[in-house]
Amino acid sequence: MLGSRECHHSACRVASLCEHWELHNTSVCHHVCLHICDFSMDVKLEQRANIKFCVKLGKSGAETFEMIRCAYRNEAMSRARCFEWHAHFKRGRTSLEDDESSGRPSMSSTPKNVKTIQQLVHEDRRRTIKDIATIINVSYGTVQTILTCDVNMHRVAAKFVPGLLTPEQKEHCVAICQELRQRAVDDPSFMSRVITGDESWVYGYDPETKQQSSQWKSPGSPRPKKARQSRSATKSMLIVFFDIRGIVHHEFVPEGLTVNAEFYCNVLCPLREDIRQKRSELWCVGNWLLHDDNAPSHQALVTGEFLAHKGIITLPHPPYSPDSAPCDFFLFPKMKLQLKGCRFDRVEDIQQESQHVLGTLREQDFQHAFQQWQRRWDRCVAAQGDYFEGDAAQT
Numbered sequence: 001m002l003g004s005r006e007c008h009h010s011a012c013r014v015a016s017l018c019e020h021w022e023l024h025n026t027s028v029c030h031h032v033c034l035h036i037c038d039f040s041m042d043v044k045l046e047q048r049a050n051i052k053f054c055v056k057l058g059k060s061g062a063e064t065f066e067m068i069r070c071a072y073r074n075e076a077m078s079r080a081r082c083f084e085w086h087a088h089f090k091r092g093r094t095s096l097e098d099d100e101s102s103g104r105p106s107m108s109s110t111p112k113n114v115k116t117i118q119q120l121v122h123e124d125r126r127r128t129i130k131d132i133a134t135i136i137n138v139s140y141g142t143v144q145t146i147l148t149c150d151v152n153m154h155r156v157a158a159k160f161v162p163g164l165l166t167p168e169q170k171e172h173c174v175a176i177c178q179e180l181r182q183r184a185v186d187d188p189s190f191m192s193r194v195i196t197g198d199e200s201w202v203y204g205y206d207p208e209t210k211q212q213s214s215q216w217k218s219p220g221s222p223r224p225k226k227a228r229q230s231r232s233a234t235k236s237m238l239i240v241f242f243d244i245r246g247i248v249h250h251e252f253v254p255e256g257l258t259v260n261a262e263f264y265c266n267v268l269c270p271l272r273e274d275i276r277q278k279r280s281e282l283w284c285v286g287n288w289l290l291h292d293d294n295a296p297s298h299q300a301l302v303t304g305e306f307l308a309h310k311g312i313i314t315l316p317h318p319p320y321s322p323d324s325a326p327c328d329f330f331l332f333p334k335m336k337l338q339l340k341g342c343r344f345d346r347v348e349d350i351q352q353e354s355q356h357v358l359g360t361l362r363e364q365d366f367q368h369a370f371q372q373w374q375r376r377w378d379r380c381v382a383a384q385g386d387y388f389e390g391d392a393a394q395t
Helices: 004-021 026-037 043-056 061-075 079-090 111-123 129-136 140-150 167-186 261-278 278-284 303-308 326-339 349-358 363-382
Strands: 194-203 235-242 248-250 287-293
Touching: 026 326, 043 061, 043 079, 061 079, 111 129, 111 140, 129 140, 167 363, 194 326, 194 349, 235 261, 235 326, 235 349, 248 261, 248 349, 261 278, 278 303, 326 349, 326 363
Parallel strands: 194 287
Antiparallel strands: 194 235, 235 248
């Protein structure tokens, strides 16, 4: 039996329920009060008893939950739990107690289970916690604790990469990064002599990122929404070359043309002229180095003959490795981030705004990019030639 204070609280809650039910019959309320006070002081059991009584009165699940919520307020059980017990009692259940457990131990973080879970995960890294718990007959929470605390593992989704490299391609990546790293160590002026470049599309509209669309909200205000959007068909291709000091040359590909070997060679001519005017010290010595990626137009036979004829020395680039190209990990992402969410109806507007954004980049930005580039050589070697973009290590 409950103490006098607990019985009083229970009786008050019952009175509230009776008032909500519009049961003004004193004998009925008295019967309900005695029915509640027969149970332990556990509010959980008390609410179950009231749900059972509501079922006997023919109340629906929604009506029962509303009565429980009004009577118990902050102590009321959840809507789902209330509906669950309402269904139990409606099917004829009489007990208010929880069902007996399946017999699994409450804590099974034993060395044997830790070792077994490790083996199961190594056999199939896509196994779920539920699958593992079923196999070794322990609770879901125990498996989760062992995986995250004892084994220090976390489930992550696979990341998209430009392509799955073969062992030979990975070895080639490592060899190139080691070569570039060694040249930077042997020659202090090496990085200042490199001019790197590439081409990329700039769109009239590129949807803003999730981070850009985030905003502050108060607890009572609704969550902001935005429609799913895609890039516009209006676009212009930008070709840009830069070094550790800043932009050396940039131009836009005229509409209707593609960057093939012949066009790329025509781009290298004004590039050489800009180097002569903007980097006269490199032009006079003639020791500047050209770096680009492995695009077909860059590696074509015609391009190779042009470079040899003009005496332009090129640097190697790892195959299928945008994470090792300064244009791909620095310049284009940084430029396009400022253009995301902006709309340009004309190609001329796209080109004008792109040039404006390029003009806002500081010399410190380019110096930092070249420092990142060197660190990425180290990361490529450490990853044994595999993709490392998006991994936990910092650049």
